[in-house]
Amino acid sequence: MKKALCLILSLVLCIGLFAGCGGKTEAPKTDTPATEAPAKEEGSKEPVLINTGGAVTEAGAAETTPPPKEAEYYDELRMYIGDKVAIIDPMNPAAGGTQLGIIDHLAYDSLVYYTIDGKYEPCLATEWSANDDATVWTFKLREGVKFHNGEPFTADDVVFTEQFSTDKDHSGNSVGNAFQYVDKVEANGDYEVTFTLSRGNVDFIYNVANPCTVIVNREAYESGDEHAGWIGTGPFKIVDMVPNDSITYEAFEDYWGEKPLCKKFTQRYIAEETARNIMLENDEIDFCNVSGQYIKQYSEDPRFVINSYVMNNLNYVAFNMSKPITGDINFRLACAYALDREEILDIALDGYGAVCETGAYWGYKTAYKNYDIPAWEQDLDKAKEYLAKSPYNGEKMTICALAMPQTSKAAQAIQNQLANIGITCEIETFDSPGMVAATSWDANDKDFIVTSGALSPLGDSIRTLVTPKNNNNKAKYDNPEVMELVNKAAATPDGPERQEMYYKIQQIMHDELPYYGTFHMALYIAGQKGTGGTIFFPTNFHDYGLAYRLKNPE
Amino acid sequence: MLRYSAIRILLLIPIIICVTFIIYWLVDLAPGTVVDTMINEDMTEEDIAALYARYDLDKPMIVRYGKYMWGLLHGDLGSSQISGLTVWSQFSSRWPNTLWLALFSVILGTVVAIPLGIFAAKHAGSIWDNLTTAFTMIGISMPSFWLGLMLLIWFAGKLKIFPAAYDGTWRAFVLPVFANGFAMIAGICRQTRSAILEVSRADFLRTARAKGVPERQVTYRHELGNAWIPIITQIGALIGITLGGSAVIEAVYSWPGVGYMLVEAIQRRDSVLACGTVILNCIIHAVVLLAVDLIYAAVDPRIKSAYIGKKKKRKVTA
Numbered sequence: 001m002k003k004a005l006c007l008i009l010s011l012v013l014c015i016g017l018f019a020g021c022g023g024k025t026e027a028p029k030t031d032t033p034a035t036e037a038p039a040k041e042e043g044s045k046e047p048v049l050i051n052t053g054g055a056v057t058e059a060g061a062a063e064t065t066p067p068p069k070e071a072e073y074y075d076e077l078r079m080y081i082g083d084k085v086a087i088i089d090p091m092n093p094a095a096g097g098t099q100l101g102i103i104d105h106l107a108y109d110s111l112v113y114y115t116i117d118g119k120y121e122p123c124l125a126t127e128w129s130a131n132d133d134a135t136v137w138t139f140k141l142r143e144g145v146k147f148h149n150g151e152p153f154t155a156d157d158v159v160f161t162e163q164f165s166t167d168k169d170h171s172g173n174s175v176g177n178a179f180q181y182v183d184k185v186e187a188n189g190d191y192e193v194t195f196t197l198s199r200g201n202v203d204f205i206y207n208v209a210n211p212c213t214v215i216v217n218r219e220a221y222e223s224g225d226e227h228a229g230w231i232g233t234g235p236f237k238i239v240d241m242v243p244n245d246s247i248t249y250e251a252f253e254d255y256w257g258e259k260p261l262c263k264k265f266t267q268r269y270i271a272e273e274t275a276r277n278i279m280l281e282n283d284e285i286d287f288c289n290v291s292g293q294y295i296k297q298y299s300e301d302p303r304f305v306i307n308s309y310v311m312n313n314l315n316y317v318a319f320n321m322s323k324p325i326t327g328d329i330n331f332r333l334a335c336a337y338a339l340d341r342e343e344i345l346d347i348a349l350d351g352y353g354a355v356c357e358t359g360a361y362w363g364y365k366t367a368y369k370n371y372d373i374p375a376w377e378q379d380l381d382k383a384k385e386y387l388a389k390s391p392y393n394g395e396k397m398t399i400c401a402l403a404m405p406q407t408s409k410a411a412q413a414i415q416n417q418l419a420n421i422g423i424t425c426e427i428e429t430f431d432s433p434g435m436v437a438a439t440s441w442d443a444n445d446k447d448f449i450v451t452s453g454a455l456s457p458l459g460d461s462i463r464t465l466v467t468p469k470n471n472n473n474k475a476k477y478d479n480p481e482v483m484e485l486v487n488k489a490a491a492t493p494d495g496p497e498r499q500e501m502y503y504k505i506q507q508i509m510h511d512e513l514p515y516y517g518t519f520h521m522a523l524y525i526a527g528q529k530g531t532g533g534t535i536f537f538p539t540n541f542h543d544y545g546l547a548y549r550l551k552n553p554e
Numbered sequence: 555m556l557r558y559s560a561i562r563i564l565l566l567i568p569i570i571i572c573v574t575f576i577i578y579w580l581v582d583l584a585p586g587t588v589v590d591t592m593i594n595e596d597m598t599e600e601d602i603a604a605l606y607a608r609y610d611l612d613k614p615m616i617v618r619y620g621k622y623m624w625g626l627l628h629g630d631l632g633s634s635q636i637s638g639l640t641v642w643s644q645f646s647s648r649w650p651n652t653l654w655l656a657l658f659s660v661i662l663g664t665v666v667a668i669p670l671g672i673f674a675a676k677h678a679g680s681i682w683d684n685l686t687t688a689f690t691m692i693g694i695s696m697p698s699f700w701l702g703l704m705l706l707i708w709f710a711g712k713l714k715i716f717p718a719a720y721d722g723t724w725r726a727f728v729l730p731v732f733a734n735g736f737a738m739i740a741g742i743c744r745q746t747r748s749a750i751l752e753v754s755r756a757d758f759l760r761t762a763r764a765k766g767v768p769e770r771q772v773t774y775r776h777e778l779g780n781a782w783i784p785i786i787t788q789i790g791a792l793i794g795i796t797l798g799g800s801a802v803i804e805a806v807y808s809w810p811g812v813g814y815m816l817v818e819a820i821q822r823r824d825s826v827l828a829c830g831t832v833i834l835n836c837i838i839h840a841v842v843l844l845a846v847d848l849i850y851a852a853v854d855p856r857i858k859s860a861y862i863g864k865k866k867k868r869k870v871t872a
Contacts, residue, residue, distance in 0.1 A: 086822070087637040092638070093605060094592050094638075172597050172601045176601075243639065243644065268808070270719055270808045271814075272806050272807075272808070274703055274711075275706055275710075275719050275807065276719075282714055432590075434584065434586040437585045471602065472595035
């Protein structure tokens with residue numbers, strides 16, 4: 001009797017244990033939203049744009065004011081780096097990630113500097129010009145620039161950088177991406193280079209101004225230097241690196257530009273959010289990313305200054321156009337009318353971000369955004385009407401989501417909102433490599449993909465989302481008219497003609513609805529009081545080159 | 555004894571083959587590859603194909619595994635597919651941190667747990683025993699990440715006594731050692747208590763007491779002396795496990811150890827670094843278990859005589 005009782009109890013416990021281990025999330029079968037949005041506080045919808053160190057620019061990015069003259073600064077600055085860095089080498093595809101832009105701003109230079117207000121300023125190149133059809137670009141280079149290994153910077157280094165980065169043995173690195181359409185690069189003496197492109201591209205100047213398009217030293221690479229990838233011309237030189245943990249820089253005394261205000265700079269990756277918050281509070285780090293839930297606490301604390309900005313990237317739902325149900329426009333319209341972007345933002349980020357303002361897929365402040373395209377507003381009656389016209393017959397759909405807190409929560413909100421009109425979905429989450437593999441052009445058999453898409457300030461950044469076979473085209477969208485417009489716009493100089501093309505692209509994408517934009521994430525970086533000098537870009541490629549911390553902030 | 559040790563070391567070969575195959579297979583089975591961690595929106599199809607070819611991902615898993623094992627046969631643990639650094643250099647730069655964390659944790663666990671276990675056994679059934687049992691139950695059931703976070707919040711955040719992340723100083727050891735050691739205290743304490751209780755009914759203890767041997771000597775020399783085997787087994791297993799790295803504690807305290815490195819390698823589908831780390835962990839674990847076996851013989855004359863007895867028997871047979 002006792003044995004039987006024990007056996008039954010053990011079985012019940014085991015069943016209970018396994019019941020809690022379900023891998024897939026099922027939508028509750030109800031007509032009412034199962035997940036309620038968090039209570040909205042007054043003003044919580046808009047990101048807290050405080051930035052006590054300076055002004056907030058129109059680009060949605062924060063730029064700090066210059067420090068007072070004659071001020072005393074700390075010799076060392078310490079910052080939390082937002083992701084693990086396993087390797088520093090611009091020529092290695094494994095050295096990707098958004099942190100790359102921050103490292104590149106510190107240790108390297110590009111030919112041109114892209115400013116926070118969207119202008120191009122001289123950097124390693126002092127002048128540049130293009131021919132009429134934007135196929136030949138000539139850059140005059142700065143003289144007297146030195147690499148961290150003491151080598152002088154010349155046109156030969158630019159030629160080497162282009163050739164090495166586009167060589168198929170080094171394919172996929174971040175520098176080579178900028179030179180994809182370069183047919184030929186020639187040095188005209190020591191201080192001039194000419195790039196000949198295979199097709200006209202008026203945005204080539206942005207490509208070479210991208211902080212990731214750095215110029216490396218031929219001598220360092222060809223000598224087989226173990227740390228060749230560390231050698232740049234930037235304001236700081238890399239002196240030490242512990243993979244996935246920390247990077248240490250020292251100010252470069254021979255830097256050609258404005259000298260750094262600190263002597264040493266340390267970046268550290270701290271996996272645990274609690275630990276990094278404590279480090280910030282204990283003054284163990286000077287700059288640290290803070291999540292939305294803590295922003296109120298830190299913004300009210302006089303020990304800190306808060307820098308905030310809205311990321312240009314867009315979180316979105318991609319409808320798989322190659323599948324019979326999601327490929328049907330009525331079904332997609334039904335989904336668009338069923339979804340509520342504000343609620344999705346509330347659930348995903350507690351409201352800390354900006355909802356997608358238009359009904360087309362475009363970056364937060366990407367050029368040529370057509371604000372006349374109305375955003376999709378929730379209308380359940382309309383949604384049900386369109387659903388009735390679609391081929392959907394109660395099939396279980398799959399939402400594929402990136403296993404990050406905001407995208408997973410957004411996927412749950414979408415699942416619940418779709419359940420309101422009778423669409424049942426299950427969520428499958430993947431880590432980053434899993435997501436890339438599961439949603440590549442050939443492997444993608446999911447119905448919806450919920451993730452975030454990288455967008456630059458250029459209109460051309462829509463290209464990868466609409467190019468067939470591109471890994472970023474999660475909707476498997478294939479419209480030759482859009483592709484033709486994208487190519488034409490890339491070769492058209494800025495002006496009304498170009499604007500018309502980009503507006504038309506957005507209109508087509510609104511009408512065909514391969515992507516439904518949900519929200520742009522807001523990011524917050526807390527600094528110790530007296531810190532400043534950092535330029536926060538909406539692309540996350542922040543420039544800490546002139547960062548400082550005042551010893552006496554009062 | 556030497557022969558026994560040699561056999562134990564030779565047994566590592568099939569273990570390593572099995573474990574590396576399982577790791578390689580599991581990493582291959584997981585969705586995504588090391589190339590998928592590098593793909594960005596600007597890459598062309600050709601770029602991606604070239605990357606797949608560079609990492610041999612266009613070849614079947616068994617071919618890649620064979621290539622890796624061939625390298626291993628020549629003493630080459632390989633290089634990380636992400637950083638390009640050799641597995642040995644990455645492991646050896648991080649392992650000392652893991653070693654110190656493990657050693658201090660085990661020392662803390664042993665020093666606290668053994669007297670506590672003896673105390674509980676000596677007061678079996680009393681309120682003190684129940685309190686100790688409750689304490690050990692809390693220690694066993696408390697998740698280490700939760701304890702780690704609580705210690706972090708209180709001692710680094712509120713009291714500001716210790717740093718929140720590894721900074722190379724002795725103060726950085728305190729919280730992770732305690733968080734790691736707490737569960738050990740519970741485990742070793744329970745083992746000590748039950749081992750002592752098991753021995754306490756033995757006739758030789760009654761004889762010792764009847765002969766007037768002081769109680770302290772009875773406890774520490776005769777009782778504990780005969781209860782060491784299960785305690786050493788427990789401590790040995792814990793040393794083996796912690797030397798392999800404690801990924802959770804390392805992540806909470808930003809501790810640059812091998813446990814978190816292994817997790818990172820698997821997350822980024824770096825099968826070479828993952829396999830190399832597992833192989834080195836396997837060897838360390840096997841060495842620790844062998845050392846435990848040797849210590850058995852040192853602390854228990856019966857086991858020593860069993861080894862010697864076997865040797866003599868073989869000589870007689872010859």
